[in-house]
Each structure stands twice: as structure tokens, then as C-alpha cells.
Amino acid sequence: MKQNNKIPYYYILAKKLDLTGYLENFSHFLARIKPPHIEGDTQRHITILESLESIEFTPPPPILPLQHHLTHLKKKGFLHKIDIFEWVKLWRYFLYLKELKCEGAFKIWLDKIIFPDSILEIEKQFSDNGDFKQGIYPELDSYKAILENAKKDKQKSLYVALHQESLRPFLVDSQLHFIDDEETLLLRAGFNAVLSGEICSRSNSGFFYVIPNSLSKQRHKIQEIQQHIAHLEYRILSNLSSTLNKHLPFLGFIDRAFDYFDQLQARIHFAKNKNYEFLAPSQTQQIILHSFSHPALNNPRPISIDFSKSILLITGVNAGGKTMLLKSILSAAFLARYLLPLPLNATKSTIGHFKNIEAILDDPQDVKNDISTFAGRMLHFSQLFGAKNQYMLIGVDEIELGTDSDEAASLFKVILERLLKHKNKIILTTHHKRLAALMSKNPSLELIAALYDEKNRMPTFSFLQGTIGKSYAFETALRYNIPADIVQEARKIYGEDKEKLGELIEKSAKLELILHQKEQQLNEEIHKVQKQRELLKNEIEQQHLDYKKRIFDLEKQYFEAINLAKKAAKETEIANIHQGINNANKILQKLKYDEQNQQVEQNLQWNVGENVKTQKHKGTILAIKGNNAVVELESGLKMHIPLVDLKKNQIQKPKSTARVSLELQKKHRVGGVSLDLHGLRHDEAIEKLDEFLSNALVAGFDEVLVYHGIGTGRLSFIVKEFLKTHPKVQSFSDAPPQMGGFGAKIVKL
Template sequence: MNEKALRVLEYYKIKNMIKNYTQTSAGKDLIDALKPYDNIYEVKEHLEETREALQLLAKKGSPPFEGLYDVREGISRAEKASTLMPGQLLKIANMLRCSRRFKDYVSRKEEEESFRVIEDICEGLVPLKKLEDEILLAVVSEEEISDKASTTLYNIRRALKDKNASIKDKVNSLIRSNSKFLQDNLYTIRGDRYVLPVKAEHKGAVPGLVHDQSSSGSTLFIEPMGLVNLNNEIKELMLKEKAEIERILAELSGKVYDNIVVVKNNANIIWELDFIFAKARFASDTNCTCPSVNDKGIIDIVEARHPLIDSKVVMPISAYLGREFTSLVITGPNTGGKTVTLKTVGLLHLMALSGIMIPARENSTVSFFKEVYADIGDEQSIEQSLSTFSSHMKNIVNIIEKADDQSLALFDELGAGTDPTEGAALAMSILENLRSRGTRIVATTHYSELKGYALKTTGVENASVEFDVETLRPTYRLLIGVPGKSNAFEISNRLGLPEYIINTARENISTDTLKFEELIQSLQEKSIKAENDARISEGLRLEASKLKEKYEEKLFNFQKTRDNAIINAQREAKRLIKEAKEEADEILKNMRELERLGYSSEARQKLEEERKRLKSRLENVEDSMNKKMEDEGEGLSEVKEGQEVFLPSLNQKVIVLSKADSRGEVLVQAGIMKINAKLKDLRASKLTQEEKKERKKREVNLNLKSVSSSIDLRGMDSEEAVYNTDKYLDDAYRAGLGEVTIVHGKGTGILRQAINDMLKRHPHVKSYRLGNYGEGGTGATVVELK
């Protein structure tokens, strides 16, 4: 990618913003080295890793970067088998701990969504728990080694502590006995040896070794002879401590050296993860989304915001090209947002091609370009004797030499800075030459000739930035398909320029030009009116849809309540019959017992007859109830997948999910349960005459309604989305629609999965698939109805 475009489009400012989200200087260095990738595969993979990192931040919180430092210097020393300092070892241990925790951070349970790219990156992390624990056990801080580092060090420090206690007692005794010769009744340390501050005139009264004296010479720091041996012992122990610490550091450094390949690989992966999550945090804070990327030159950016403009004041811009046209000519007044539009389109492409998510709406599309050229701003140079026109032309010459069908060219005020007639002719020639090569072009201009060129040339489209003449302020809206009007007369009139001067100016302009400007104004007014009408009709449609859903929900709840009442009544009747049977059996049992105790066989026979009569009566009641609960008829010999049938054993209607197997069993859906049932136990699901009339009436009424060919579920939770989709598919089926679109968005994929699970078993669905390009991609599911 050429350096000029990166600089002019302020790409480096974006990288500096991302740097603020890194944890280490190694991560910052990776961002410094970042440039747009040179193939579409890498672009998609790096965008995907950023999207996955953003999802991980949302689902699992901040990644385990605590205590992570840049340890490249320590690793470099370890590679040379050098002994590392305690601080370097500690940072390496923290990096290893971070690597191990990252494995746990990205590991997922079976039901969780996978994160393919980041999981693949983390596959290379190798935990070194033993080495990590050994370092953290031995090293307390950058200056301190723990007593637990070794038994020898523990014993040395314990002995050193005892010796210090002994010498302090001895020193205090000497202070008391020689207090009249001392400058102060205290001891001090010189060169790791305990000494007394003796007055210079009494140096002979305290025999010992002189180590130092005060700046005035009035005090001598003398080590009494009685302390020499103790001081020597302490010094010896301190030397042993130092040697043991060096041995421990050398041993730990050796273990790092033994695992240097793994340590270095873990560090490189952690730096990369630091870089990836910095991009994700930037995307989170600037409300970015992951765009689709194509290599066909198609651009469709929806409500894009320039990331360097304050989010509170920036106006969203929507721009598209690459399908019906490949060149966009933007016209309109100064300060209307033309240059911001150019920079937004260019910068967002550079960001996306670098694996950085862009501040735009979901389903935005960018194209892969090998080069982005930008001629924006006034770069006249006094030193090089270049005028504004010359500096622009120098850039354009470079673009003409190198641009091809895999390039995006951005021109600000093309042909400006010279004679208007010649400049307009030159601009048209440049645009036509680049267009013939297949270069995608976005250019801004004030020339009316270029508006006409865009109107009559295939593959070139006009666009304009809207301007409110009443408020004399731009709205910053980009209107594609509408050439811009300069509004010079209207603005001048509003600012107080006399009417006669404006009229004279109008007379100096040709009639064709005035008609052209009036046509532009008429087009703008019609465009604005059409958008307002569309907005109002959309509001009415949503209101009608809500009312429809409200009354359908009421009807559903009413039917559900009625069905529940019937089921409860049937359940209660069964319970009463069962209790009656049990009671009758108990009575007969008691009768037999009484007969055994003395009743005749004749009485027994009569009792049996009564029992049979009672049983027959109960069975007749039960058969009568079952007859009402289910349609009488023979078992079905054949069923189809998705067919609704009646299962008497459950006393409810079920949906057939599979064909009959060799044993004559089929899989059916009963509510949320899936069970196997014999084909002979199934009955045809029939409706009463009243239900048929009611259903026919409802179907006629529903078929008269206008049912949309799509439903938007974005923003709903899974349960609400499944419920709304189920109702929508019923309406679409009754309305006779053959194919509908369910818009669920890309998001985390949970909503898409819930909808797909429901579609698998829905009786109206013949087949379904993810949307193709232009149908919403993976953010939509296209359903073919039976």
C-alpha cells in the first residue's frame, strides 16, 4: 500500500489509538508494523480474529493479561545461556502464567460457541506450570529472592539473623560501657560492619579499627576489637548468601534455557493475542462491526462514521458503488461533507484491509483492493515551486501510471486550481481513463460539466451532499443518484444580497444551466419527499404489525386456555374412574373375605355378577369418554413427515418426524418431547364442522391480509424470536407465499441456531438455507414453504 494514501487518510492516527489498548510494548510494535494485507484470505482471517476477540470480551470479560510485561530482553539473554536477573525471571514466569490462563480462557464447553481462529492461535501455547511455579516460589520481587528458594539459603539467612541479634546485643553493651567517649549513644554500619561513633579526642579509649570519619573530623567510626570476629562471621555469611542467590538464579536461568523454544513461542503468541485484543477493545469503544469482504469491487457501507471525529457530533454516511456503477461523482457546497465522505470511505477500507473492524452498521460491505490512492488536500510546496494545481497533478500522474482494476482512487476537487473549462475537460478525461481500466473511483467536484458527464455515462453515478437553504447549514447526508446544486443564489439571498444583483446574475447564466439547476433542485425535493413518505409508511406498517400480533396473541391465549380446561377436565374424569375402580375392587375383596368366613357359594356367585356388572359399567363410561376425546377409526397405514396426527394414548395431536421403520414405529413430536409410536396407534387428525368453518373463515381473512416476505428478529432474545417466527410462518403459509426471509443478524450465532432448530421441525417448512450475497448472507435465512 502506498505511503501517501496511508498518511493522507490518517491511517497512522488509527494505529496510535489502538496502541492505547495494548498491554505490552511488544504489542505496540506489532501495531507499528501493521499495514493492509495483500490478499483477501488474510484480510478475512484477521477480521475474523478481531470479531472473535470482541465476542470473547463480551461473553467472558477481559482476557488474563494481568502481570504481563515485555520479556523480549530476558528471552534474548536466556537464548545466550546468560544468567537472568530476578526481575527478568519474574516477568517470564508471569508471561508463562498468562499463557496457561489463556488456554483456560478460550477453552469452551460443548454448548458454547466456537472461536475458530483464536482457538487455533492458542493451540500453540504450551503450559510450563512446573517452571512457572519454581520461579514464582524462588523470586519474590525484582530485588528479593525468597527464603524458600533453597534449604541452603534458608539456613544461611537464619544463621545471619542469629548473628545479627548477637552482635546487636554486644554492640549495645559496648555503647553502655563507652558512652562517655561516644558522640551519640548509638551504633551505625560502615561497609556492612557494625561500628561506634567515637569522639576524635577519645580514639585511644576505644581500641579497634577505624573505618571512617565524619566530614568535620570530630567523629571517628571505630569497629571495637570485640566485634571484629562477629563482623567477620556476618560478612562471611553474607558472601555465602550472595553466592547461593547467584546459584539459584543460574539454575532457574538454565531451566528457562532448556525450554527456550517453548518460552519464546508462548511469548510470540501472547504478543499476538495482545495485539488482537487491542483491536477488539478499540472496536468495542468505537462501536465497530465486522464488514463483509469481497474481491469484486463492490462497496456498500451503511451509516459509516469517521473514527477520528467525535462520536457525539459525527454524522453517519452511507455510500455504495461497484454494482450498477463503478464511479461516484460527489457535488455540493463547501463544508458540506464531501471531503469527509472521501476520507471515510478510504480510511474504512484501510482499516478493514488491516483486520480492524469499522465504525458502520451491520452487513456493511468493503472490497479488497491491492492499492488505495488518495489525492486529497492542498499540498503545494514553496521549496519545490509547486502550485496547488501542480501538486495535485503530480499525484494524479502517479495514480494514472499505477492504478488498475484492483485499485480504489479517491479525488478531492478533481481538476481544481486551473481554468474551469480546461480543468473540467481534464477531470472528465482522467475519470474516463481510470473507469475504462476498472478502477473504482470516488471524486468530488464543483464543475457542472462533471454532473452532466455522470448523467450520460454508463457506470458513473452522481451523488451530492445535502444542504438546508433555510438554516444555511449542511445536513451531511449523502444522496446517491442526485447531482448537487450549488445554491449560490439562495444562500446569497438569505445572507442579504440585494435581489436586483441576484436577478442580474441569473440573466448572465444560460437558460440551459438554470434549467439544469432547477432540475437538480426538483430531484432533491422529490427524493426527500419520497424518503419521508417511506418513513411514514414504515411507521404505519410497524403499528399495524404490532396490532396484528397483539390480537393474534389474545386469540392464541384464549384457545390455549380452552384446550387446557378440556384436558384438565378429561384428566379429572380419568382420575375419578380410576378411584371408582379401585374402590369397587376393594369392596369385592372385602366381600370375598366375608364369604370365606361363612357365606354360601350362591351368595358368592351373586357377588361376582354384581362385580362384573360394576366393571362393565365403569368400562363403558371410560370408552364413552375416550370416544369423545379421540376420533373413532382404524390405525393409519401410512404417514408423511410433517403430518399432524392424533395419538390417543397421550390424548393430543402430534407431528410425524420420520417414516415408519421395519417394526412399524414412527418418531413423533409431542410438545417438547420426541417419542416413538406404533403406526397402528395413530389416528387421523380431524376437525369438527365448527372448527372447520372457523379455520376456513380465519384462513380466508388471513389470506386477504398483506403478509411481508421477510421478518426482522434482530434485538429479540431466542424465545421471543422463535415465537414470532412461528406465527409469521403460519401467516406466510396461509397467504400462499412460496419463499420468505428471516433476518436474524450475524451477532453471536445463538439466535440463528435457535431459528434453525425450530425450522427443522416446523410443518410448513419444505427447506431452508443461509442467504446468498445480496440476501443478507449469514445474517439471514431463506425459507421455502410447502
């Protein structure tokens, strides 16, 4: 399309898409106004944007355009102090950026900006208010001090004149007034009888602003000093301008670099302010929008649409948002093209790269040029053909506007197919089904319908892909208070067949909507199942790792116990042998105890009344005490059994009526409540004692008797050390004289 030489085409397009407000808001974040386009490699811009997003920095101050300064310097011109200070502000901002901690693509770009020493010297000469710093030019500082004193003397003289007794009747107020940078007195008429002075101006009330003649000498002195200062500053600024002239390439480079950075920083701060996201154009021609809202809408309903095909045909209810959907898709492509932040979910969205965006939205009728609506549309379409007009995104609102719908449908079918051959992407809105019917066989066509709420008789401003929408012209007429009899008569004229066709289209849309909703529900369920599956997979992997770690720890501790036993076997002293064996036994007992507790805590959650079984018995849990359970066996016997030895019994067999006494069962299993260790070697004695205590615990004994004899005392010592470390031994003591005395131990379990 031809562009207006006065108005940039991007602005014309933005106006058509209702994006002028967006661009105005964005411009407030720029240090100086400029078009939104960023020249260069888009991917490079995105990379720098991403690295810049992670840095906290202050936006640049407002800086005037400096291109005319460069032109002036090229002609050996002279820059004023205020002009040079604009450059100083620009330099200082880049020096500030260089002090920040930054990485990535932005740091690489920033490191390429290297300041000449003479430029840095100029920057150091200016204060924050744009004046020369004191101490740089002593002669200038001296004249400024003299000027300041002269102004103070003049002000004192004014105050003396202000407080003259004879002048008081003529004073309007007791203030000093600045008129054309001169301090004056505000006096009534007749003041010249007591004061000679020069009238500078008159107030709205008819009073006079007067400079007393007595100050003329001081005024002249001040003017002379100011001329000296101006002459000195002219010499200084001439030298500075001459220095700048030597660095014109650098000045041009730094000015362009500032414009580039200004574009990036404005986008970042604008995105953070609006909570928008960046989406760079992709190399495909897909347009997938997720939760996009047009920036011009208040409280918009976000849209999600998959426009992967070449042509999108939007049909449906009047005033249902078809045009705004068209503008939204074009707007998203427009903003992505200029790397401007968008109100959407960028991670789930994709926007292709298009050479140009064309919006045919307005009625092109022009009385002056004798162009009708349809003729204007034809003129617009004719400009879209040509070898250069490829890879465009074209949006057309009410494509059949201005002529017979059936004829236009046939014509536009051919036009659209020709445009598609040039690899263009097209979005259309229409109320006529004829074009949809003609294009329906084209695999590149995607249908979308604006939905209508029949219950409330109003559009829903939501859309459904894959179907043709009904226009609801009659319903819309009723909604806007057209008499019902008129609408009814129109329905008759419209014809029953076409009305039925409309109903079929409507039912199809409803079925599509139901199918879409069920598909969403199914996708949500699949997502939940996949998530649970992933969690279970992670849990299994973690348990596998924990199991491996546990095995490793057990093997390590077992090897430690074995090494201690081997070391003890090599000892020559009996006491050292006993001590080594005891240490090894402690490790083994601790491992056994920890393993039992871990199994109980992790795997066995038993309840009273549950049916259980061991290797030899089956029964029911009567009570749980610590890590043991009181189990009533099928024979009627009650036993204390460790929880780790129990398994669930799914099939419950009827209890036997035969009952056996607890005492007989215990004796049969344990062989008594006493153990004689006389004559055994130390390792045999410990093995027998360990087995005896285990059987006694299973049998439910609370107290047993162990004979070890007196002898040399070694067996007695080993027995006592073992009993101290056994986890199930509550206490032990020497037996009474009649039961063995010091040669036996009573052990409480």
C-alpha cells in the same frame, strides 16, 4: 505509494483520516505496543474473535518486548532475574487462560500451546513479586535471612546514634533518610564535634546527610552478604538461562502467540469499552455503511450510505461535511482492514477487501521542490498507475484543485476511467459540475449531495444519494459576514442562466429528498404490514395446532368412554354393568360440558340487544345468565337458549304482533313437565331422561318430575347416578306421596 522508511504508512494514512486519536486509545488496551496489523488468514482471526467474545477473562499484564532476550540467548547469553520474570509473567498468563472454560476456535488454538516440563519448573520457582520462592534454594534462603538480620542490626545502631543526647542540637529531624540505598542522618553543620561520620550528600537547605563511622563494620558485613547472594543468584540464573537456551523454538513460538492473543484481546476489550462492533472485509468491493460515526467526531450524526458502484462523486454545500464523509468511508475501510472495531451497525453493513487504501487529501504544494498544487496532484496520480495498483480504494478531496476547472474536468474524466479499468474503487469531492456532467453517462458513477438548510442558512451535515448538490457559495459568504452588496454584485456577474441552473439543481435535490422520505415511509409501512402478516400467519398456525390437539384429546376421551362401555357390556353382574355405563356417561357429559364452555369463551362474546338466530327461531337478546341467554323471539315468546346455539342475525325482521303464551310453547315443545320411565330398559331410560332434561332447559323450566317406579331399585339407582353427574341439575329429591313418593324424583334445573 512509496512509504516513509521511518514512519509506517498505516500511521501516515491514519493521520490523514484523523484516526491517530483512535489508535492511541486502542493502544491503551494492549499489553505491549505493536502495529495494528494481524498477519495470517482474516477469516481465521474473525472465527477466533467470535469464540473469544463469549469468554469472560482478565486482560494480560503489561509485558516488555522479549525479542532481544531471544537474541541474547541465541548467543549463549545470560538473562537477569527481572528478564526471566518477564517470561514467567507471559507463561503464567497462558496457564491462566488454559484454566478457563472455553470452546470453539479459540480453544483449538489454545490447545496447540504445550509447555515443556522444564519451562513449568522454572515458572514454579518465582513468586508474584519476581523473586525466588523460599524453599527452592536453601543456601540462598539462608544468606537472605542473615542479610535481613544484619540490616536490622544496622538500623538499631542508627537509632542508638540518632537518640544520643549530645547529637540532639545538630539533628534537623528525627527520621532516617535513604540516600543511594543507604540509611543516613540529616545533621546541621558542626556535627563532627560529637559524631564521626561520612557525608553522603547535602540537602537543598545546606544540611548534611551523614553515615556514622560506627556503622562501617556493619556496612562491610552487609556488603559481603550481598556479594554472596549475588554470586549464588548468578549461578542459579546461569543454569536457568542454559535451560531456556534449549527451548528457543518454544520461546519464539510462545512470544508470537502472546502478541497474537494480545491483538485479539485488545480489540475485544476496546469494542466493549466503546460499544463498537466488528466487521470483517468481504470478498466483494461493496461499501454499505449503516449508522457509521467517525471516531474523531464529538456527538456525530451517524451516516448511512450505499456505495455499491465503482465511483462516488460528492458535491454540495461548502463546509457541509463532504470531506468528513470522504474520510468516514475511507476510515471504515481502514478499520475493517485491520479488524479494528467500528462505531456502526455491523449486521446491516458491508465493507469490501482492498489491497491498498490511498487518501489524496492534502494540498501537495511544495516550495522547496518547486511543486505546485496541480503538479503535486499529477505526481500523486501518476503513482497510482501500474499493473500492481489494482483493487485499491482511492479517495480524492477537491479533485480539480489548483487549475482551470473545465480543463481539469476533461483530464480527470480520462484518468478516472483508466483507474476504473484496473478495478479500483474511487471517492471524489468537488464543487464543479463540469466533471459530474462528463461522468454522468458512466453507469459506474454514484452521485451524492451534501444538503443545505435555506431557512436557517446553514449546512445540515446530511446527505442525499442520486443527485448533484449546489455549492451555495453566495449563501456561505453571507453567513460569514461578507457585505450583502458584494454578494449581490457577484450574483449579477455569475449570470442569470447559471443562477437558474443552480436553482434547477437545488429543486432537483429537494424533489429527490421528498422522494427519499416518501420511500422511507412506504418501506416502513410495508415492514409493518409484513410484520402483521407474519404475526397472523403464526397465529393461524398456532390455532391449527391447538385445533389438532383438541381433536386428538376429544377422540382419546371418546374412545376411553366407548372402551368403558364395552367393558361393562362384558360384565355378568348387573351392578358392575351399571357402574361401567355410568363411568362412560360421566366422561361423555364432561366432554359435552367442556366443549360448550370452550366455544362460549373463545368464539361467542354476546351483548344485550344483539339480533340472533337459531336453527328455527330469530330474536333479540334480553339478558345473559351464565352460558344461557334470555331471547325474545319474533313471535314475542321469551326463551332460555344456550349461547352455543346462537348465531348473529345481520338482517333484523320486524317483530310479529301475534303473541303466544309461554306455557303453551313449553308444553308443545316438551310434552309436559314430567317423564315416565316405567317399563324401559336402563339404556333407553337414560337416553329418554337426557333428551327430556335438554328440552326442559330449552323451554326454560326450572323444575320437572321424573317417574321411575320402585321395583327392584335398579332403575331408581341409575336415574339418581345420572342426575348427580348432569351439569344442569342443581338438586333432586323424592316426590311427595301424592306425586309418586319414592318412585319419582323432583328435579330442579
